Amino acid sequence: MSEPRRPSSKRTLKPTRELTKAPTGILGLDEVTGGGLPRGRPTLVTGGPGCGKTLLALEFLVHGASKYGEPGVFVTFEERAEDLLDNARSIGLDLDDLIRRKRLAIEYVRVERSEIEETGEYDLEALFIRLDHALNAVKATRIILDTIESLFAGLGDAGILRAELRRLFAWLKDRGVTAVITGERGVNTLTRQGLEEYVSDCVIVLDHRVTDQISTRRLRVVKYRGSQHGTNEYPFLIDTDGIVVLPITSLQLEHKATTARISTGLDWLDAMFGNKGYFRGSSVLLSGGAGSGKTSFAAHFIDAACRRKERVLCFVFEESASQYTRNMGSIGLDLETWVGKGLLTIDAARPTLYGLESHLAKMHRLIDAAHPTAVVVDPLSSFGGSASEVAGTLIRMIDYLKSRQITGLFTHLMPGRLSAADNEVGVSSLMDTWLQLSSPSSGNAPGRQLTILKSRGMPHSTLTRTFMMTDRGVRSDSSPRQSGRLVANR
């Protein structure tokens, strides 16, 4: 935690009561926070303009009202209720129904500086009365204040406001409502008006960065009093279904490894892995230069899985789904059939559409929906970003797949010959199995070669095999002489 902490926290004197949490229902955020936001306490969500604060708050409230039996009040200081409803609809949240059923209420508080004159003492009791009235109307246990700092623009006396806000947060705590208070990031402070001073139970910072014209959103739990929480910056995505935060699982190496095997899709290649193929739930890297046949190997793997009636999710980044299946038709693989049977889902997107993390977040969502036993990413190398960034997000992806025993096959464009200095090694170290494909620039068919560079935890052939592309798939003509020479590699 990097946030300043007041040295003497009174609360530490007596052992804290069991801290219960109010689930947000936001994919990933509940994992990062260990179950949700502190129940009955205020949480501050802060970030720059357009970073997703309002959306996060809105989702927290809507999920509370619809999934967890916790009605809520959205107090909006900036947007009119109608605008808020429109925004909610854009991410598929239907507030109207919840409002009709009295599970949710919107209170629009507008303070217009230009029509207000101030003279003498006042307090914000009227605001308290309004909040109280709204809370009672729906028996709310959750409340959003978005963005309460607007009051500072509307009312002149900052001294009174500060005192009243302090009183407000204490009052909300007394009432035991779980509050989300949004704030706009200040120059050197988390919020413009230093709300973090009053709301110190849980602070979440959102961030929206654009690097190389690709935007990435990130979330960080800066502080969570009395609870463990993930301290990293986690990428998150806003799509038509709302917010998803990565990771979805904890980042620990505790997934169970199986000894079950899954076919590579090619008999001769299976033979190189002791006639069994890859480990189920492992990660496989297929690297090679342009046109070396990476995609074809991946397609064989997909085809074999679908033949076993297993579901496969395939992410392609360089061609459209139809182009992909057509091209694979040229080597005799009819992937279209599997698509038609619902066993294969191909998701095609330009890598530059959004950042790598956002792609991964989207993959998570699709994986959750499709429950595949195998996932193919073709190719990994089309993603920009620094090697550490790619590796960091890839770790999350692989962990996620492993935790669900999903076999992940990644192709990777590696120009030229293998060199140890290649920064791609950072990626390959995450992989359990690494196949290197090469095609000498001069020759035709006989020049294509495949080498197993590594395969953790299983004996495998170290020979380089030549293969060729035919209209009946990838074939290896070299008779299986010597291919029985297996080495154990651990």
Place this chain on the structure above:
Amino acid sequence: MSRKTTRLRPAKRAKPRRTRQKEAWNLRLYIAGATPRATSALENLKAICEQHLTGQYRIEVIDLLKHPQLAKGDQIVAVPTLVRHLPPPVKKIIGDLSDAERVLVGLDLRRRDRTEPSHE
């Protein structure tokens, strides 16, 4: 304190008026319970009105503790808040109205020359 006055009806305009421009002043004072601040705000307001708007004003006091639902309509957040509904446009003055000059400026009864909004 509660809502004291009846609604302003057009019929009441039959009352003798000095000029056509002298529209009736419809003022609402929002308070939350009979606090000393609310009391003094009402007293200050009455004094100002008697002095400057004799016979042309109507003060409606709304106690939000009794009528919480009424805070929404006039977008009240602070108490006391004085809302001038008539003549338009709507004006709001918050505070105990202790500074008569500022109140007069806020009600557009005095021009805002030296008293630019000095929100300290």
